[in-house]
Amino acid sequence: MIKKYDxxxxxxxxxxxxxxxxxSAMIIIWSILSFAGIVSPLLLPSPLRVLMAVKDIGIDLxxxxxxxxxxxxxxxxxxxxxxxxxxVLMQYNRRVFLLVDGIVETSRPVPPVALVPFFILWFGFxxxxxxxxxxxxxALIITITIVEAFERVPASLIRWGLVVGLSRRELFRLIILxxxxxxxxxxxxxxxxVAITLVVVSEFMGATYGMGYLINVSKVTLSTASILLGxxxxxxxxxxxxxxxxxxxxxxxxxxxxAKGAML
Amino acid sequence: xxxxxxxxxxxxxxxxxxxxxxxxxxLEVPKGEVWAxxxxxxxxxxxxxxxxxxxFQPTRGSVNIYGxxxxxxxxxxxxxxxxxxxxxxxFVIDNVLFPLHRKTDxxxxxxxxxxxxxxxxxxxxxxxxxxxxxxxxxxVEFARAIIADEDYILADEPFGTLDALxxxxxxQLWNQLRVKRPRTGILATHDPxxxxxxxxxxxxxxxGNPGGVSKIIRIPQELRSRGIDNESDEIHRMKSExxxxxxx
Numbered sequence: 001m002i003k004k005y006d007x008x009x010x011x012x013x014x015x016x017x018x019x020x021x022x023x024s025a026m027i028i029i030w031s032i033l034s035f036a037g038i039v040s041p042l043l044l045p046s047p048l049r050v051l052m053a054v055k056d057i058g059i060d061l062x063x064x065x066x067x068x069x070x071x072x073x074x075x076x077x078x079x080x081x082x083x084x085x086x087x088v089l090m091q092y093n094r095r096v097f098l099l100v101d102g103i104v105e106t107s108r109p110v111p112p113v114a115l116v117p118f119f120i121l122w123f124g125f126x127x128x129x130x131x132x133x134x135x136x137x138x139a140l141i142i143t144i145t146i147v148e149a150f151e152r153v154p155a156s157l158i159r160w161g162l163v164v165g166l167s168r169r170e171l172f173r174l175i176i177l178x179x180x181x182x183x184x185x186x187x188x189x190x191x192x193x194v195a196i197t198l199v200v201v202s203e204f205m206g207a208t209y210g211m212g213y214l215i216n217v218s219k220v221t222l223s224t225a226s227i228l229l230g231x232x233x234x235x236x237x238x239x240x241x242x243x244x245x246x247x248x249x250x251x252x253x254x255x256x257x258x259a260k261g262a263m264l
Numbered sequence: 265x266x267x268x269x270x271x272x273x274x275x276x277x278x279x280x281x282x283x284x285x286x287x288x289x290x291l292e293v294p295k296g297e298v299w300a301x302x303x304x305x306x307x308x309x310x311x312x313x314x315x316x317x318x319x320f321q322p323t324r325g326s327v328n329i330y331g332x333x334x335x336x337x338x339x340x341x342x343x344x345x346x347x348x349x350x351x352x353x354x355f356v357i358d359n360v361l362f363p364l365h366r367k368t369d370x371x372x373x374x375x376x377x378x379x380x381x382x383x384x385x386x387x388x389x390x391x392x393x394x395x396x397x398x399x400x401x402x403x404v405e406f407a408r409a410i411i412a413d414e415d416y417i418l419a420d421e422p423f424g425t426l427d428a429l430x431x432x433x434x435x436q437l438w439n440q441l442r443v444k445r446p447r448t449g450i451l452a453t454h455d456p457x458x459x460x461x462x463x464x465x466x467x468x469x470x471x472g473n474p475g476g477v478s479k480i481i482r483i484p485q486e487l488r489s490r491g492i493d494n495e496s497d498e499i500h501r502m503k504s505e506x507x508x509x510x511x512x
Contacts, residue, residue, distance in 0.1 A: 142316040156349035163317045164363045164412060174365065178353045222417045255353045 039041045050232070057214070065233065067209035068199055071127075072241065075134025076195040080188070082135065083142025088258035090143070091150040092172065100221040104143055112137035112194065113201055127205035134198045138191045149180040153165025182256040192245060196238050211237075268332060270295040270416070270448035271316065271340075276325035278311050285311050286476045288325065290469060295330070296446040298417070300459035302510060303469030309452035313418045316340050316450065329416060340449075342413030344405045344422040350393040356380065356404050357389040363412035379407045382444070383437060387484055399430035403437065410441070417449035423458060431458075436492045456506040459483075460499055461492060468509045479509040 029133025034046035090097040161171045203212025218226035271293040285308040318339030328336040383403040466481045
């Protein structure tokens with residue numbers, strides 16, 4: 001079965017070569033556009049100038065990276081924790097579901113960024129406020145992910161648990177939870193993207209360190225090379241965090257045939 | 265009460281809310297026999313099995329399942345379904361041990377290995393279910409139903425989704441397992457041939473008002489002992505009798 005998937009998608013080695021070609025092509029086009037002077041260096045700094053920006057910013061760059069990473073990890077983890085607890089409680093108890101579902105469904109269409117003014121009012125420019133903004137966006141997506149994932153657990157598995165004589169708690173722990181994990185993958189990855197966006201936004205509103213802060217300050221001094229550097233590094237960070245999530249889920253779902261095609 | 269009785273269904277009725285599935289069903293399956301349940305979709309075959317498994321409580325009447333010492337306070341814990349219900353995240357052996365999850369030790373593990381060997385899966389114990397073919401997965405389901413209940417088995421169209429050849433292999437396995445260790449049970453099916461080749465009696469059920477049992481047809485044991493490929497006039501005669509009874 002796995003062999004078949006591989007032959008459709010190409011082997012792992014082939015896949016990374018193709019990805020590399022894509023990234024290289026982008027860098028080459030970028031270099032041509034900037035070095036040949038087709039686009040002004042202010043509007044699109046060359047790769048070389050972006051590299052030089054690393055030197056200009058110096059050791060502070062590491063501080064920016066670490067600050068943003070910590071906010072992502074803290075905000076996302078807390079959001080996952082709250083989302084998982086809320087989602088599980090909603091599925092475990094019908095009353096909790098009815099109580100919370102209305103709130104979740106009406107706040108879901110609101111972009112979390114719209115909360116920023118209130119967060120500044122309530123928490124100022126504190127670290128707590130930043131992390132809470134990330135948490136609020138993450139928790140909502142994770143809650144919906146968990147509720148949906150549990151609803152997708154095949155009835156045949158639950159029926160077998162009942163025949164065997166599992167208690168409600170055992171049914172949840174031994175059947176529903178493990179069966180639902182593969183269904184949670186996409187939601188967790190989407191929530192991670194939102195978390196990263198919100199960290200950058202929160203650093204825009206006021207911070208002394210962080211990738212969002214770096215971009216915001218560079219905007220004032222019009223050092224577009226630093227802005228571009230910030231953008232590239234945020235991209236790499238997202239990629240690294242997402243890679244970790246995918247690794248986690250591929251480990252947890254080695255048994256799930258649907259995960260094989262997407263596994264890198 | 266008949267001391268040979270295994271499953272006694274006495275005047276059982278069941279409704280989902282206002283929807284009456286059947287008014288009154290009475291059956292007495294003797295110990296060691298397997299009876300087939302035939303009838304159109306919606307006549308309540310699955311519901312009846314779920315009642316015997318203790319998932320549903322009957323709206324009226326009573327169900328008694330007798331243990332080896334005559335006590336009747338049990339339900340049937342071994343069941344095989346039509347749709348795939350193996351736990352995908354557990355190895356084959358752990359799927360089979362799952363019904364004993366509260367008390368797994370070396371001895372029970374050895375027993376599970378023995379049962380898996382008897383269904384022809386000694387090579388696949390440490391595989392995830394997705395690696396197995398549909399027929400092999402069904403074998404695992406039989407193994408775990410056997411371990412879940414020593415004396416009884418329920419089967420809800422277990423061969424329904426299999427191809428014709430695999431189905432015949434599993435029919436053979438079913439009869440071998442019955443010879444090895446007789447179990448009392450009920451097999452719900454749509455296939456008259458399956459009923460004739462695997463069971464001791466066929467119960468045809470009516471749909472609608474009044475639903476319930478329309479006929480009980482005994483199947484001579486020789487038909488089974490002559491093997492799965494036996495094509496005698498007797499088998500054809502039984503099949504047409506069942507089909508006729510379904511149409512009534």
